[in-house]
Amino acid sequence: MKKIDINLIREDMDRCYLCKKPRCKANCPIETPIPNIIQLYKDGKIDEAAEILFNNNPLSAVCGVICPHEDQCLGNCIRGIKDEPVKFHELETYISSEYLKNARFEQVNKLNDKIAIIGSGPAGITLAFILAKKGYKITMFEKNSQIGGVLRYGIPSFRLSGEILDNIEERLLELNVKIRYNTLVGPVLTVDKLLEDGYKAIFIGTGVWNPKPLRIKGESLGHVHYAIDYLKSPKSFRLGKKVVVIGAGNVAMDAARTAKYYGAEEVIVAYRKDFAHMSATKAEINDAKEEGVKFELFKAPVEIVDEGVVFIDTKMVEEDGKEKMVDIEGSEKLMEADSVIIAVSQSPKNNIVSNTDNLETNKQGLIVIDEIGHTTKRGVFACGDVVTGAKTVVEAVAHGKKVAEAIDDFCKNEE
Known part of the structure; x- marks a missing residue:
């Protein structure tokens, strides 16, 4: 990762026009409130800015590093029409990385419903944070020895520091998220077995690894x-x-x-x-x-x-x-x-689909969902690359937020 000079960031943020109708926000897939964050930073309210960033995007520390900024905030900055655009992503990286390192979470609400999250990539992490904060008992199933999915095993460490992912894991554990490492769901531990064991809902976010x-x-x-x-x-x-x-x-x-x-x-x-x-x-x-x-x-x-x-x-x-x-x-x-x-x-691996009845895929092997992320199998949801094919991290997070709310509604209605 490139080193961040906080003094240069401060000078750069002073160049922001703080637009009332910001194109940078409008062209962010997750609609990060960029002018608001910059204003809070300039006012010295860094903790408040960091919390807003995280609540809007639990992977803001990651997106600040690896998003295609030239197509989103950076490429749509008004200042950039006749001058250099404001590099908001550098401020986002700095604020969010420090927040993940120093924040301490606690699961305040305690619900009885259990939710299984298969895969610990961008979509899975997003759902785990949102649903654990709501009080659900979350178990995350990860086929590898560390969480992160494509963030850990598909992006070089010199681009994205493993420390960010380690801090994400610590915050998840503080919210009582249980993580089962080296556990491949499909051949032995099936989706049907998870449902039999009392999981109210199951999320599939296994990415595309073939x-x-x-x-x-x-x-x-x-x-x-x-x-x-x-x-x-x-x-x-x-x-x-x-x-x-x-x-x-x-x-x-x-x-x-x-x-x-x-x-x-x-x-x-x-x-x-x-x-x-x-x-x-x-x-x-x-x-x-x-x-x-x-x-x-x-x-x-x-x-x-x-x-x-x-x-x-x-x-x-x-x-x-x-x-x-x-x-x-x-x-x-x-x-x-x-x-x-x-x-x-x-393309996706088929270890889950081939061992699960009533779980439909399209011709590309991608899982079929409705507008809220519900698959063709009741109680099973999906989003991210396993649904769309390889896309950006921020798109997976944006979809993950919507599916998390759908799972919450599903569990409440089931009761």
Whole structure:
């Protein structure tokens, strides 16, 4: 994580116009009251500002670091039209991180209803905080040895400090949230078993952990890895000196930067289109460039071989008024690499769905829900990436808040 200079933050906040109709707030998926927070900070009411941030977004300390700010608050700052935009996310990170570190929570209300939360990623953490504060008995089931989901096992620690996640865990424990580590729900401990054991409602927030393949020859070779697997434990991989990353999203950037961080001398991101079509944020791309990651554009993988990847050149053409990418015949060429990392999106694992009756999924394997997050199985709710596919953390939190209220209503009505 980048170091924060509180003096520079203070100077930057003085530049804010404190707009009455703030575009920064309107373009935040969770509608963070940005001018209000800045005013409280300037008035010295930091604790009050921190509490408002947390109550609006339990993962504000995380979102301040990893949100695509250029598409949200930063990119919609009025000040940024003719000047540098106000970097509110840096203030958010500072205030929220300190709050998580120093705040002490207590579960005041005590209800008898038990709620199971499967998965401890952004959506699961959000629901755990909201429902535990309401007094519910929460048990969180996590397949790994630490909570965080994609925050812990999909984002490099040099981008998001593990200390933030550790502090989140401490605050959850203070609210009497029980955490069952190394527990995979599905094959043995099923959803039906949880319902039999008296859980009033169950939430599924297991994310998307199955890597999508390229479906080209050579994908099973020993020097080929999927980014989502690599990022879980990069220290255990021996990638060699030259690494080629195939993909253009934030996961691809994370994998490329991580490979550089752990010693690869040359890391190349190969993509079939240009920078303008990359799904990664400009900030992520620029960070990768600054850290020495190289880019090869208009390259589509044809085959992976022992020596590296065979790419074919591509180009964009206009056909019937629409842009279309085509291969340039005869342009195949080997790009040598000691290791290849594939980063072309993910899909959900089916360990829960395949062991649960009446739980419907769509063609992509994503869980089907109604407008409030209720699945096709009564008492079972879901949201986050397992419903939408890979999205941003703040979107998972925003959806999680709505589903938490739906679960609360469901439990009350069941009584």
